[in-house]
Amino acid sequence: MAADVHNKGVTWDAPNGSLVPVDRLRSERSDSPTPGLVQGTEPGAGQEHAMFMHAQSFEDLAAESESNPDSDQAEDQSVLGESQEASEKEGEEEEQRGGAEPEEEQKDQPEENQKQHQKQKQEVQTGVRGKEEDVTSEAWRRHRKHVFVLSEAGKPIYTRYGTEEALSTTMGVMMALVSFVEAEKNIIRAIHADGCRVVFLHKSPLVLVGVSQSSQSDRELSRELQYVYYQIVSLLTLTQLNHIFQHKQNYDLRRLLAGSEHLTDSLLRLLDRDPGLLLNAVMSLPLSSSARDVVSTSLQAAKAKSLVFSILLAGNRLVTLVRKKDQYLHHMDLHLLFNLVGSSSSFREGEGWTPICLPKFNTAGFFHAHISYLEPKSDLCLILVSTDREDFFNLSDCKRRFLERLRKRSAYQALQEAVQTPTYPVSQVGIPELWHFVYKSKSSGLYTSPELPVPYQKEEEHERLIGLYRYLHSCLHHPTRPLRSVYRCGDTENLFAWVSTITTAAFNKQV
């Protein structure tokens, strides 16, 4: 497919290497309670030329950095998402990674913990943030994973459970620990005590602290903290964060983050439950390749000058992604977009138009995302990412054209049917006794996984299953002795994980 989806000839250079348009003048605004934001990086500053300054920054990609997603593919655009069935796996030629399977690890899970899970579950179900919680209570202490974000002045910015105010002393102590160690030109990474791991991540101007009672490693926890850090950056940009704290060290950042706490909450839940965040991959919607081709071509045809990424989602599954030539969307940024859409009903109310920083792309500036559902009751959500904050109506028109084109094809019918049945039973792959698997295609950054069978449907079992995958994943990607395959027998399930140049799969068989 020939493909530059978007028009050529646009140059994206940053003449003065700065985000601020050279000749921008100042003008008075009414008094605002918000302290001065950096000119040119305030949400919405159009930064067309600056946007592509640093291509991708993969520098702090978690341990296993991925090769450039399909950079060597002939097409200028990549269409992600293939229907993955067992039979197709054999044919894949890329190196892949697989998750893993459950096994008995209940020993590590005292009954208390189980109760805790149930409690968490209730909170989630009622959609109430555990904000009212008493931070001195046993119940609060027993949460399996706490996450705190604070400023370098020790001011609370976010806590997963309880209120920030109630935790200001605790956070002050955390900051004291960090600065005490740093005063000696050292970095505090983790403290292990009393069955708890306390992991620190200092990403100036923020300090993130995770406290976990699970079996997760420090590395994994630290990676999760990174996600939270990027979540915050995606709302404000790093430039703006730095600017704010340079001007006012003890600024209360919660003011600017107000209303976004549920995004971080939901991101943390995803981290607990979605193997994609572990695998650096997103889940694809099973769909026949012919139908997907039609969807992708229609999406490609709906171009606009400022459009960089067009993403079609079905719930939390990717249908297709079209990108501008030479621009890549990092999986972390994609997860942040998924999380934004998945945790806000606000986009159902019309066409959303919001600034968003994709921190793995560029922490300094905002893109503008046009977010809308294809039809009012549909799960199909289209995200159009643009460099131009003035371009709303053009993007809105792109959506209209895409939908118009799609409606004329029978593929639309196929797509809608696929959305009705986004999952498949594990039996479909035809391996007897297989309970569950996760399969990732490394080249495409996609994974597929069947629906959770009975033993794993309960919330705590689901999280236990993810814990088992995490374990297998950590064996395959051990920093010093990575394994190519793992097999482990347990009381309730056997685990198998395999990294292969041909195929990777992870199985979970009944004993």
Place this chain on the structure above:
Amino acid sequence: MTAMRVDAKVVMLGKESVGKTSLVERYVHHRFLVGPYQNTIGAAFVAKPINVGDKVITLGIWDTAGSERYEAMSRIYYRGARAAIVCYDLTDSSSFLRARFWVKELQTFEEHCKIYLCGTKNDLIKADRSARQVDYHDVTDFADEIGAQHFETSSKTGNNVDELFMKVAEDFSNSAFELMPEEKGVDLGQKKDSYFYSCCHN
């Protein structure tokens, strides 16, 4: 389907959780969503045709997020607006201070934009008079001073909501002739340069 045609740009402004989204929901979809409050992210756009006399006018309504995080970009939403519905919550006095901020902002940058002050959630006041935190006469005085219209609405009961938007559409319809040649409809592509020169904080 043809490309979207919008006659009048209308922007909803006001502190978070005062009920801007609920007002639009009520007006456009005739419903009130109960359940946990979901703050708007960025802004949401809906186009809504409305009959005024024998004409159909399409209002392009921008429901903005009240969060301070988006304040600095608010200009892209209200720029070129013909009407601004500045909302405050009748049960929250701080929301009225915020409304004054928006009024000042509009007066400075959008002199052609008509302002409608809208006190929301009046069902709460009707249920319990002591819940009122913003004095009716203070607001009418302020409205007179700035030449704005004033409404008190409830998105829960629907009270006064249609009237508000009807008034917006009528006023637009009546004034449209005067301003037509210069600025018609909404074209975000226009005036880009002037925008760049004036959108920043200090």
